[in-house]
Amino acid sequence: MEELHEIASAHIKGGPEELQEASEEFFDALDTDGDGEIDYEEFMSFMEEGGGYPRDLCEALFDQLDEEEDGTLDFDKISTLFYILKSGRPFCDACDNFIPGVYFTCVTCFQRPGQSFDVCLRCYKRRRWEHYHRDGVCFVDCFAMLHGMRESMLMANEPEMSNEMVLYKAPKNRRNSSTQPSSSKKLVSKGTMRKMKSALSALETAATIGSIGTTATALCTIM
Numbered sequence: 001m002e003e004l005h006e007i008a009s010a011h012i013k014g015g016p017e018e019l020q021e022a023s024e025e026f027f028d029a030l031d032t033d034g035d036g037e038i039d040y041e042e043f044m045s046f047m048e049e050g051g052g053y054p055r056d057l058c059e060a061l062f063d064q065l066d067e068e069e070d071g072t073l074d075f076d077k078i079s080t081l082f083y084i085l086k087s088g089r090p091f092c093d094a095c096d097n098f099i100p101g102v103y104f105t106c107v108t109c110f111q112r113p114g115q116s117f118d119v120c121l122r123c124y125k126r127r128r129w130e131h132y133h134r135d136g137v138c139f140v141d142c143f144a145m146l147h148g149m150r151e152s153m154l155m156a157n158e159p160e161m162s163n164e165m166v167l168y169k170a171p172k173n174r175r176n177s178s179t180q181p182s183s184s185k186k187l188v189s190k191g192t193m194r195k196m197k198s199a200l201s202a203l204e205t206a207a208t209i210g211s212i213g214t215t216a217t218a219l220c221t222i223m
Protein backbone atom coordinates (compact mmCIF):
# COMPACT_ATOMS: atom_id res chain seq x y z
CA MET A 1 0.00 0.00 0.00
CA GLU A 2 2.87 2.38 0.78
CA GLU A 3 3.77 2.61 -2.90
CA LEU A 4 0.15 3.22 -3.87
CA HIS A 5 -0.08 6.09 -1.36
CA GLU A 6 3.03 7.56 -2.97
CA ILE A 7 1.62 7.20 -6.50
CA ALA A 8 -1.72 8.72 -5.52
CA SER A 9 -0.05 11.61 -3.75
CA ALA A 10 2.27 12.23 -6.75
CA HIS A 11 -0.74 12.30 -9.09
CA ILE A 12 -2.63 14.74 -6.93
CA LYS A 13 0.23 17.06 -6.00
CA GLY A 14 1.98 16.98 -9.37
CA GLY A 15 -1.10 16.82 -11.57
CA PRO A 16 -3.55 19.52 -12.67
CA GLU A 17 -5.50 21.47 -10.06
CA GLU A 18 -8.74 19.83 -11.19
CA LEU A 19 -7.43 16.51 -9.93
CA GLN A 20 -6.90 17.91 -6.44
CA GLU A 21 -10.41 19.36 -6.55
CA ALA A 22 -11.86 16.09 -7.81
CA SER A 23 -10.25 14.12 -4.99
CA GLU A 24 -11.55 16.65 -2.42
CA GLU A 25 -15.04 16.32 -3.89
CA PHE A 26 -14.70 12.56 -3.75
CA PHE A 27 -13.74 12.76 -0.07
CA ASP A 28 -16.68 15.08 0.72
CA ALA A 29 -19.08 12.76 -1.12
CA LEU A 30 -18.00 9.87 1.09
CA ASP A 31 -17.95 11.88 4.31
CA THR A 32 -21.71 11.97 4.72
CA ASP A 33 -21.65 13.07 8.38
CA GLY A 34 -19.02 15.72 7.63
CA ASP A 35 -16.64 14.84 10.51
CA GLY A 36 -13.55 14.92 8.27
CA GLU A 37 -12.96 11.17 8.38
CA ILE A 38 -14.42 8.22 6.54
CA ASP A 39 -15.56 5.45 8.83
CA TYR A 40 -16.40 1.87 7.93
CA GLU A 41 -20.14 2.54 7.38
CA GLU A 42 -19.49 5.50 5.09
CA PHE A 43 -16.95 3.48 3.14
CA MET A 44 -19.25 0.49 2.77
CA SER A 45 -22.28 2.50 1.76
CA PHE A 46 -20.25 4.12 -1.00
CA MET A 47 -18.46 0.99 -2.20
CA GLU A 48 -21.06 -1.70 -1.70
CA GLU A 49 -24.37 0.08 -2.08
CA GLY A 50 -23.22 2.84 -4.45
CA GLY A 51 -20.43 1.09 -6.33
CA GLY A 52 -21.87 -2.41 -6.43
CA TYR A 53 -18.61 -4.00 -5.28
CA PRO A 54 -19.00 -7.35 -3.46
CA ARG A 55 -19.10 -7.01 0.31
CA ASP A 56 -16.09 -9.23 1.07
CA LEU A 57 -13.92 -7.32 -1.44
CA CYS A 58 -14.93 -4.02 0.18
CA GLU A 59 -14.19 -5.30 3.67
CA ALA A 60 -10.76 -6.56 2.63
CA LEU A 61 -9.96 -3.26 0.90
CA PHE A 62 -11.01 -1.23 3.95
CA ASP A 63 -8.69 -3.32 6.13
CA GLN A 64 -5.84 -2.88 3.66
CA LEU A 65 -6.34 0.91 3.59
CA ASP A 66 -6.83 1.21 7.36
CA GLU A 67 -3.23 0.41 8.21
CA GLU A 68 -3.44 1.98 11.70
CA GLU A 69 -6.52 -0.14 12.36
CA ASP A 70 -8.38 2.77 13.95
CA GLY A 71 -11.51 2.17 11.88
CA THR A 72 -11.31 5.42 9.88
CA LEU A 73 -9.69 6.63 6.67
CA ASP A 74 -8.21 10.12 6.33
CA PHE A 75 -7.89 12.27 3.21
CA ASP A 76 -4.64 10.60 2.07
CA LYS A 77 -6.15 7.12 2.32
CA ILE A 78 -9.22 8.24 0.41
CA SER A 79 -6.96 9.78 -2.24
CA THR A 80 -5.38 6.35 -2.59
CA LEU A 81 -8.83 4.82 -2.93
CA PHE A 82 -9.68 7.45 -5.55
CA TYR A 83 -6.55 6.48 -7.46
CA ILE A 84 -7.31 2.76 -7.12
CA LEU A 85 -10.81 3.19 -8.56
CA LYS A 86 -9.78 5.66 -11.27
CA SER A 87 -6.82 3.63 -12.50
CA GLY A 88 -8.74 0.36 -12.53
CA ARG A 89 -6.35 -1.46 -10.20
CA PRO A 90 -7.50 -5.06 -10.02
CA PHE A 91 -8.56 -7.50 -7.33
CA CYS A 92 -7.01 -10.96 -7.40
CA ASP A 93 -9.34 -13.45 -9.08
CA ALA A 94 -7.88 -16.26 -6.97
CA CYS A 95 -7.81 -14.87 -3.39
CA ASP A 96 -10.18 -11.87 -3.88
CA ASN A 97 -7.74 -9.45 -2.25
CA PHE A 98 -7.01 -6.06 -3.73
CA ILE A 99 -3.65 -6.20 -5.54
CA PRO A 100 -1.53 -3.22 -4.50
CA GLY A 101 1.41 -3.92 -6.82
CA VAL A 102 2.53 -6.00 -9.79
CA TYR A 103 0.20 -8.78 -10.92
CA PHE A 104 -0.27 -11.36 -13.64
CA THR A 105 -3.06 -11.08 -16.17
CA CYS A 106 -4.54 -13.57 -18.66
CA VAL A 107 -3.65 -12.39 -22.15
CA THR A 108 -6.83 -13.78 -23.72
CA CYS A 109 -9.17 -12.12 -21.21
CA PHE A 110 -7.17 -8.87 -21.34
CA GLN A 111 -8.00 -8.47 -25.01
CA ARG A 112 -11.69 -9.12 -24.62
CA PRO A 113 -14.37 -6.67 -23.56
CA GLY A 114 -15.54 -7.26 -20.00
CA GLN A 115 -13.58 -8.51 -17.03
CA SER A 116 -9.89 -9.26 -17.21
CA PHE A 117 -8.57 -12.20 -15.19
CA ASP A 118 -5.86 -11.02 -12.79
CA VAL A 119 -3.88 -12.89 -10.18
CA CYS A 120 -1.63 -11.54 -7.41
CA LEU A 121 2.01 -12.62 -7.29
CA ARG A 122 1.47 -14.90 -4.33
CA CYS A 123 -1.43 -16.79 -5.94
CA TYR A 124 0.32 -16.99 -9.28
CA LYS A 125 3.46 -18.40 -7.70
CA ARG A 126 1.44 -21.02 -5.82
CA ARG A 127 -0.73 -21.79 -8.85
CA ARG A 128 -3.84 -21.02 -6.88
CA TRP A 129 -5.85 -19.99 -9.93
CA GLU A 130 -8.20 -22.09 -12.00
CA HIS A 131 -8.73 -20.63 -15.41
CA TYR A 132 -9.24 -22.22 -18.80
CA HIS A 133 -9.39 -21.29 -22.45
CA ARG A 134 -9.78 -23.73 -25.28
CA ASP A 135 -6.42 -22.74 -26.80
CA GLY A 136 -4.60 -22.73 -23.47
CA VAL A 137 -3.96 -20.02 -20.92
CA CYS A 138 -1.16 -17.51 -21.05
CA PHE A 139 -0.34 -15.08 -18.23
CA VAL A 140 2.04 -12.13 -18.42
CA ASP A 141 2.92 -9.64 -15.69
CA CYS A 142 1.50 -6.16 -16.08
CA PHE A 143 4.85 -4.58 -17.05
CA ALA A 144 5.38 -7.14 -19.82
CA MET A 145 1.83 -6.39 -21.02
CA LEU A 146 2.56 -2.66 -21.13
CA HIS A 147 5.74 -3.31 -23.10
CA GLY A 148 3.84 -5.58 -25.51
CA MET A 149 1.19 -2.92 -26.05
CA ARG A 150 3.81 -0.30 -26.83
CA GLU A 151 5.48 -2.56 -29.36
CA SER A 152 2.20 -3.20 -31.18
CA MET A 153 1.22 0.45 -31.14
CA LEU A 154 4.58 1.37 -32.62
CA MET A 155 4.22 -1.31 -35.26
CA ALA A 156 0.71 -0.15 -36.09
CA ASN A 157 1.94 3.46 -36.50
CA GLU A 158 5.19 2.64 -38.25
CA PRO A 159 4.73 4.45 -41.63
CA GLU A 160 3.54 7.61 -39.92
CA MET A 161 6.30 7.44 -37.33
CA SER A 162 9.07 7.31 -39.92
CA ASN A 163 7.70 10.47 -41.63
CA GLU A 164 7.80 12.25 -38.36
CA MET A 165 11.36 11.19 -37.65
CA VAL A 166 12.43 12.96 -40.84
CA LEU A 167 10.47 16.04 -39.83
CA TYR A 168 12.29 16.60 -36.62
CA LYS A 169 15.72 15.57 -37.70
CA ALA A 170 16.14 19.01 -39.28
CA PRO A 171 15.94 21.13 -36.10
CA LYS A 172 18.27 18.68 -34.37
CA ASN A 173 20.98 19.23 -36.99
CA ARG A 174 20.59 22.99 -36.82
CA ARG A 175 20.99 22.88 -33.09
CA ASN A 176 24.28 21.05 -33.47
CA SER A 177 25.76 23.59 -35.87
CA SER A 178 27.83 26.40 -34.38
CA THR A 179 25.83 29.19 -36.05
CA GLN A 180 22.62 28.33 -34.29
CA PRO A 181 21.98 29.14 -30.64
CA SER A 182 21.02 26.07 -28.69
CA SER A 183 17.76 27.42 -27.32
CA SER A 184 14.16 27.40 -28.60
CA LYS A 185 14.16 23.86 -29.94
CA LYS A 186 11.11 21.76 -29.36
CA LEU A 187 12.21 18.28 -28.40
CA VAL A 188 8.76 16.83 -28.86
CA SER A 189 6.72 17.76 -31.92
CA LYS A 190 2.99 18.35 -31.72
CA GLY A 191 2.39 15.13 -33.61
CA THR A 192 4.46 13.13 -31.15
CA MET A 193 2.67 14.75 -28.24
CA ARG A 194 -0.64 13.78 -29.82
CA LYS A 195 0.61 10.23 -30.17
CA MET A 196 1.71 10.11 -26.54
CA LYS A 197 -1.69 11.36 -25.48
CA SER A 198 -3.52 8.87 -27.64
CA ALA A 199 -1.24 6.11 -26.33
CA LEU A 200 -2.25 7.09 -22.82
CA SER A 201 -5.93 7.05 -23.61
CA ALA A 202 -5.41 3.77 -25.43
CA LEU A 203 -4.01 2.41 -22.18
CA GLU A 204 -7.16 3.41 -20.36
CA THR A 205 -9.24 1.39 -22.79
CA ALA A 206 -6.69 -1.37 -23.11
CA ALA A 207 -9.22 -4.12 -22.64
CA THR A 208 -10.99 -3.22 -25.86
CA ILE A 209 -7.93 -2.93 -28.07
CA GLY A 210 -7.79 -5.79 -30.52
CA SER A 211 -4.51 -4.88 -32.18
CA ILE A 212 -2.29 -5.86 -29.27
CA GLY A 213 -3.11 -9.49 -29.84
CA THR A 214 -0.13 -10.76 -31.74
CA THR A 215 2.55 -9.13 -29.64
CA ALA A 216 0.90 -9.88 -26.33
CA THR A 217 0.59 -13.53 -27.20
CA ALA A 218 4.17 -13.61 -28.44
CA LEU A 219 5.23 -12.40 -24.98
CA CYS A 220 4.35 -15.79 -23.57
CA THR A 221 7.22 -17.37 -25.39
CA ILE A 222 9.88 -15.10 -23.91
CA MET A 223 9.03 -15.88 -20.29
Ligand SMILES: [Zn+2]
Nearest residue numbers: 092095120123
Ligand atom coordinates in the same frame (compact mmCIF):
# COMPACT_ATOMS: atom_id res chain seq x y z
ZN1 LIG B 1 -4.28 -13.66 -4.86
Ligand SMILES: [Zn+2]
Nearest residue numbers: 106108109117
Ligand atom coordinates in the same frame (compact mmCIF):
# COMPACT_ATOMS: atom_id res chain seq x y z
ZN1 LIG C 1 -8.53 -15.73 -19.52
